[in-house]
Amino acid sequence: MFSGKEDFKQAFSERLETKLGKNAKTATEVDAYRALGSLLQDKINKNWLRTDQEYKKNQNKQVYYFSMEFLIGRLLGSNLLNMQVLKVVEEGLRDLGLSLSALEEKENDAGLGNGGLGRLAACFLDSLATLGLAGHGYGLRYKYGMFHQQLVDGSQLELPDNWLAQEFVWEVRRPEETIEVRFGGKVSPIKDSLGSLYFDHRDYEQLQAVPYDVPVVGYNNETVNTLRLWSAEPSAEDIIAKASLKDDFGNFLDHRRSLTSITEFLYPDDSNEEGKELRLKQEYFLVSSGVQSAVRSFDELGLPLSTFSNQVALHINDTHPALVIPELMRVLMDEKGLGWEKAWDLTQASVSYTNHTTLSEALESWPIELVQRLLPRIFMIIVEINERFCQSLWKTYPGDFDRIASLAIVADGQVKMAHLAIVGSHSVNGVAQLHTEILKKREMKSFYKSFPSRFNNKTNGITHRRWLMHANEPLAKSITEAIGNDWIEQPGHLQDLLQKKNDNAFLDQLYDIKQQNKEDVAAWVKQTEGITIDPLSIYDVHIKRLHGYKRQLLNALHIMYLYNQIKLNRSFTIQPRTFFFAAKAAPSYYFAKKVIKLIDTIAGVVNNDPDVNDQMKVVFLPNYSVSTAERIIPAANVSEQISLASKEASGTGNMKLMLNGALTIGTMDGANVEIHELVGDDNIYTFGLSSEEVLEYDHNKLYSSQAVYETDERIRHTLNQLIHYSPFSKGENVFEELYHHLVTHNDEFFVLKDFADYAAAQQRISQDYQAKRQWSVKSLINIAHSGTFSSDRTIQQYATEIWRIQPAKTLKV
Numbered sequence: 001m002f003s004g005k006e007d008f009k010q011a012f013s014e015r016l017e018t019k020l021g022k023n024a025k026t027a028t029e030v031d032a033y034r035a036l037g038s039l040l041q042d043k044i045n046k047n048w049l050r051t052d053q054e055y056k057k058n059q060n061k062q063v064y065y066f067s068m069e070f071l072i073g074r075l076l077g078s079n080l081l082n083m084q085v086l087k088v089v090e091e092g093l094r095d096l097g098l099s100l101s102a103l104e105e106k107e108n109d110a111g112l113g114n115g116g117l118g119r120l121a122a123c124f125l126d127s128l129a130t131l132g133l134a135g136h137g138y139g140l141r142y143k144y145g146m147f148h149q150q151l152v153d154g155s156q157l158e159l160p161d162n163w164l165a166q167e168f169v170w171e172v173r174r175p176e177e178t179i180e181v182r183f184g185g186k187v188s189p190i191k192d193s194l195g196s197l198y199f200d201h202r203d204y205e206q207l208q209a210v211p212y213d214v215p216v217v218g219y220n221n222e223t224v225n226t227l228r229l230w231s232a233e234p235s236a237e238d239i240i241a242k243a244s245l246k247d248d249f250g251n252f253l254d255h256r257r258s259l260t261s262i263t264e265f266l267y268p269d270d271s272n273e274e275g276k277e278l279r280l281k282q283e284y285f286l287v288s289s290g291v292q293s294a295v296r297s298f299d300e301l302g303l304p305l306s307t308f309s310n311q312v313a314l315h316i317n318d319t320h321p322a323l324v325i326p327e328l329m330r331v332l333m334d335e336k337g338l339g340w341e342k343a344w345d346l347t348q349a350s351v352s353y354t355n356h357t358t359l360s361e362a363l364e365s366w367p368i369e370l371v372q373r374l375l376p377r378i379f380m381i382i383v384e385i386n387e388r389f390c391q392s393l394w395k396t397y398p399g400d401f402d403r404i405a406s407l408a409i410v411a412d413g414q415v416k417m418a419h420l421a422i423v424g425s426h427s428v429n430g431v432a433q434l435h436t437e438i439l440k441k442r443e444m445k446s447f448y449k450s451f452p453s454r455f456n457n458k459t460n461g462i463t464h465r466r467w468l469m470h471a472n473e474p475l476a477k478s479i480t481e482a483i484g485n486d487w488i489e490q491p492g493h494l495q496d497l498l499q500k501k502n503d504n505a506f507l508d509q510l511y512d513i514k515q516q517n518k519e520d521v522a523a524w525v526k527q528t529e530g531i532t533i534d535p536l537s538i539y540d541v542h543i544k545r546l547h548g549y550k551r552q553l554l555n556a557l558h559i560m561y562l563y564n565q566i567k568l569n570r571s572f573t574i575q576p577r578t579f580f581f582a583a584k585a586a587p588s589y590y591f592a593k594k595v596i597k598l599i600d601t602i603a604g605v606v607n608n609d610p611d612v613n614d615q616m617k618v619v620f621l622p623n624y625s626v627s628t629a630e631r632i633i634p635a636a637n638v639s640e641q642i643s644l645a646s647k648e649a650s651g652t653g654n655m656k657l658m659l660n661g662a663l664t665i666g667t668m669d670g671a672n673v674e675i676h677e678l679v680g681d682d683n684i685y686t687f688g689l690s691s692e693e694v695l696e697y698d699h700n701k702l703y704s705s706q707a708v709y710e711t712d713e714r715i716r717h718t719l720n721q722l723i724h725y726s727p728f729s730k731g732e733n734v735f736e737e738l739y740h741h742l743v744t745h746n747d748e749f750f751v752l753k754d755f756a757d758y759a760a761a762q763q764r765i766s767q768d769y770q771a772k773r774q775w776s777v778k779s780l781i782n783i784a785h786s787g788t789f790s791s792d793r794t795i796q797q798y799a800t801e802i803w804r805i806q807p808a809k810t811l812k813v
């Protein structure tokens with residue numbers, strides 16, 4: 001690496017000169033960022049090559065994590081941290097008149113994901129490399145990532161995220177590893193002269209999957225794994241053939257555009273499965289390039305095909321890449337000549353699947369017609385998998401048509417991706433204890449009965465390297481001073497902080513660090529949003545995708561209620577609070593966009609009313625992204641995790657906020673349940689219906705939101721402000737639909753039902769926050785127990801219980 005500051009400065013200045021023709025004086029911050037990135041990439045390359053060689057030499061089993069999303073965010077800071085050169089670089093740049101944090105700001109966020117599922121994949125890659133495990137990501141190189149959100153008159157506007165407009169310094173294009181992917185055409189079974197059957201595929205469209213590799217640097221070790229992002233390009237022969245056939249340049253350009261559009265953009269809707277043809281093309285494009293590339297690497301080992309599943313694990317992140325199953329069957333049978341049984345055994349033994357949601361509207365199914373037209377050979381294989389599966393069910397449940405129809409992979413004119421994923425894999429896991437229990441007892445009950453040993457839990461985790469050491473350096477430093485640095489390699493050691501529970505000096509330090517972070521955020525909010533906030537107020541943080549079930553509306557209505565209390569009763573005061581929201585709504589999600597509009601309206605009213613604005617402020621941070629999260633989380637006092645119980649599979653924001661000393665106000669949902677179990681009643685604010693109660697209400701239909709509206713005066717008054725003249729409605733009917741959703745259409749997410757309990761929990765927080773020292777103790781207890789939620793722990797469990805892999809011994813871990 002760099003032998004010291006001077007060595008770095010020299011190398012950096014040289015790089016500015018040779019790469020960009022600049023020096024420290026003439027370089028812009030973007031220039032400096034690019035030069036630094038390229039310099040680091042050189043350093044990374046040595047270990048990258050070595051890691052690959054070691055894996056091959058040792059014949060380590062390779063894990064390929066297939067995901068349509070990798071929400072990696074910025075890489076400069078985390079790479080410097082993991083390479084252990086942060087200080088040298090920071091000081092060297094300072095000598096040259098440059099600020100590292102300013103350069104970090106110049107990197108575009110790689111927003112190649114929607115939310116939790118994509119960010120989890122990014123944390124997992126960090127842990128795999130840090131633990132020295134041979135695990136790589138396979139994803140798509142979307143030209144446009146998650147849209148850029150702007151608020152115009154309080155309404156969300158989506159702008160394209162052209163993140164590649166500026167060079168992405170970390171990627172390496174590898175054209176020599178290109179893979180051919182086929183769509184459409186006709187498949188006919190043909191018997192050869194020896195009587196064996198093969199499948200002749202004609203008139204297909206062929207395109208090239210070109211990999212762009214991004215190094216994944218382990219923390220303080222020699223491991224560099226790969227995130228391989230595939231990009232769609234037209235294949236030369238296909239273009240020539242098509243162009244000469246049609247003799248029409250216009251057609252040719254259209255054709256070319258339609259092919260490359262496959263990796264043009266990320267689908268921004270994570271709540272509704274729409275059955276769009278382009279999305280299915282994206283999924284198969286990822287799957288086919290990934291499977292073929294994994295098989296190619298396996299071939300290089302020169303081992304018999306029968307050892308494939310000892311050497312290769314293919315993990316599917318939700319059902320989006322579930323076509324891995326028929327694609328691997330296709331390659332093993334049609335290209336490698338295996339028979340069905342052998343191919344099936346290898347496929348099942350290699351593939352494992354994680355489920356991330358039980359929301360029925362997000363479950364993928366594809367119309368038969370579409371799959372058949374776009375992927376004729378894959379469709380034939382799916383039909384055969386289904387036939388064999390249904391026959392085996394028939395043996396166990398003879399005559400039970402209903403059961404067989406409900407478990408079938410192909411039924412009702414659709415291909416059901418979750419069924420395919422369960423049947424074709426050896427492991428199915430949920431992402432938190434409660435979620436896994438719900439899968440076993442309800443959503444996937446019949447499958448669980450048939451294959452009980454296939455189901456298991458892997459509670460999610462987050463990387464404390466990005467979310468504490470990088471995002472909150474002062475806190476990380478103070479923890480190390482207090483308990484030493486064991487926690488860095490083994491986050492479980494954060495528990496040692498419990499010894500400091502009565503150490504007033506340490507508790508003061510925790511308070512001061514939080515306070516400083518809050519002041520930094522106040523300055524940033526002032527600068528970017530023009531809003532003045534009180535750093536002494538409670539920072540109450542609700543940051544996640546906007547969804548009905550996540551209940552931002554509950555928080556918003558509660559703020560309206562507090563506002564009314566202060567206005568109606570001049571002697572009523574609250575512990576000052578700043579309510580932060582950040583959330584993107586799917587572009588077609590009408591209800592979610594209305595909630596954003598409501599929050600913005602509330603902010604306008606509250607922040608500009610001198611009767612209340614010394615006690616509360618509301619801030620909607622636009623364009624929520626990984627870097628926004630990194631800024632706000634270290635400053636949070638209260639973490640809003642208020643989903644309707646049973647709906648949030650796990651949550652991971654809850655873990656990041658806990659790690660940074662925020663206290664959770666939450667329902668008993670997802671991983672909140674496990675947080676509660678660890679910290680105990682006194683250190684979390686739980687409220688609301690339990691998941692059993694919700695499931696029971698859903699079943700017996702006994703809930704009446706109208707009845708709650710009629711009996712609770714506070715709720716009635718607040719809701720009426722949405723439809724009658726009020727500071728919020730201003731006499732217009734913009735919020736009418738929200739009112740009707742809650743009152744007339746029976747409040748799908750039980751907002752009114754949980755309101756009273758939520759308000760009471762918020763009041764407890766206001767009271768408890770006043771006892772400053774005691775609050776710091778609660779905060780410390782949360783930090784101390786957050787080691788359980790390290791993604792290192794999660795990945796260790798995947799490694800031993802699902803993938804059965806161990807670290808490469810020859811690499812320093």
Ligand code: 26V
Nearest residue numbers: 116117270272273356357431648649650651652
């Ligand atoms: C679903 C769909 C459906 C159709 C088209 C596009 C699309 C894109 C993404 C998704 C994913 C929804 C599932 C999801 O993000 N689940 C979240 O996973 C987190 C990591 O396990 C977990 O913490 C959250 O609770 C869960 O909501």
